[in-house]
Amino acid sequence: MSRLLGVIDATNLIEGLQDLTLNRSAASIPFAGRYRFIDFILSNMVNSGVESVAIFPKHQYRSLMDHIGSGKNWDLDRKKNGLFFFPPCFEPNENSSVGSFARLEQHIDFFKRSHQDYVFIANSYVITNVDIEEALAEHLIHDHDITELMSHDQSLEMYILKKSLLIELIENRKTSQFISISDVANQTLHNYNIGTYNHNGYVAVMNSIRSYFNHSMDLLDHSVWNQLFSSDRPVFTKVKDEPPTRYSAESVVTNSMIANGATIKGNVDSSIISRAVKIGEGALVKNCIVMQKSHIGENCTLEYVILDKNVRVLDGVTLKGTPDKPLVLRKGSVREMAVSK
Template identity: 75%
Template sequence: MSRLLGVIDAATVMGGLQDLTLNRSVASIPFAGRYRFIDFVLSNMVNSGVSSVAIFPKHQYRSLMDHIGSGKNWDLDRKRDGLFFFPPYFEPNETTSIGSFARLEQHIEFFKRSHQDYVVIANSYVITNVDFEEALAEHLIHDYDITEIQHEGESLEMYVLSKSLLVELIENRRTSQFISVSDVVKQPLHSFNIGSYEHKSYTAIIDSIPAYFKHSMDLLGHAAWSQLFSLDRPIYTKVKDEPPTKYATNAQVSDSMIANGASIEGTVESSIVSRAVKIGKESVVKNCIVMQKSQIGKGCTLEYVILDKDVKVLDGTTLRGTAEKPLVLRKGSIREAAVAK
């Protein structure tokens, strides 16, 4: 039985990801063709033996609840422990920093009743494959009060601490002036023993559209893919029954990830194509991210473009961005060829 209780703080608001979060939370942003951001931290917890996970969302969390459901795909639909979803009460001026004590206080009885002695608190926008049990071992060996998980010296805003300390910090938040677990770690003037655990495997902190595009393209390389998706620590997601991808006779695909249910009649190069996407004849899609059920018509040219879900690009349209500033087509939008004047 794991000694760790999992807490996913999914209340983060990222201004740099606004084009992708108009209708969803950061935690439910699609990634790598068939996954969502939250799949990675949730799978990390399950692979670390965590059997009780609490998710604390704040904004636009309907799609997140739909994706996670009962937690069955992560083996968290249990009679004891399992998955807990705690939508927020109204809290004016509440911080969105990781491990907000005001947010956790609304459900403090959950922590008091849980039987685990330690807690791992994590965000949903760091894409990696980390073993939280190893971080806990480091925490115990050095007798830290709070252990911060880092990558190459940079904080991943993931923390391990004892449940008793967490409850104490929550109950004393009004007198201590600490507002969150991350606030405690960052403040220099206190008596807590703060330590770090260095995570060495591939890690992506996705806080902007350029970062989203860069780290998505990283997955087309073997090094990043093999570190993120390992056989002994799989990344789980919501299972959808889709037919195999259909490739037309003249279709050409190279250096790309294509999810099930797609229909490819054109050319796809160095791109990520999600489920049920349609790409028409004589269209060229290069260095693009195409999300679920988007449709690209005939004779289109797209380069460095991110298409959110259910986007339609009409016949003959040319769209180009750059690697540093990819063009984003928002969910459900329609783009057509410019009319010459």
């Protein structure tokens, strides 16, 4: 039986990703053609033997709940333990730091009833493949009160601590003035022993459109892909049955990721194409991210563009962003006139 209880704080509203979070939470932003942000931390937990995971959503979480469902794809649809969703209650002046004690206090009975001795608290917008069991072992060896996971001196905003200590911090939050687990880890005026666990694998912190675009393009490097998608620590996601992608005789695809169910009749270069995308004849899609069910018409030219789900680009349109400022087409939009940046 796992000694760890998993907690995913999916409440953060990241201003830099606003174009992609108008209709969804950051946790459910599509990534790598067929995954969502939350798939990575959730898979990290499952691969580390965590059998009970609590997800705390807040903003626009319908798509997140639809994606996760009962947790079946992560083997979390269990009669005992498994997956728990805790939608928020109203909390005036609630802070946005990871592991907010005010949010956790609303469901403190869950923590008191759970049988695990330790808690792993994480955000949903850091993409990595980390061995939480190894981090727990280091936490126990050094007898830390709180272990903060780090990568090259950067906090991953992931923490391990005893469940009893978490309950104590929650119950004493009004007298101690600590507002969250990240607040405790960053403070020095207390008697808690704060340690660190250094993770050396690839890390993507998704806090802006630029970081989202750059980290997505990183996946076209096989060494990065192999760090995130390891055969012994797989990344699970919602399964969708799609037919193979169809390529016309005139299509040309180079250095790109193409998901199932797409139809490619034009040219695709250094891009990430999601499920059921259609790219028309004579189109050029270069350095782009195209999300599910988007449709690019004939003789279009797109460079450094992010197309959210269900976007339509009509025939003959040219759209160009830049590497530092990619152009974002919001979910469900239709573009029929040329825009150049």
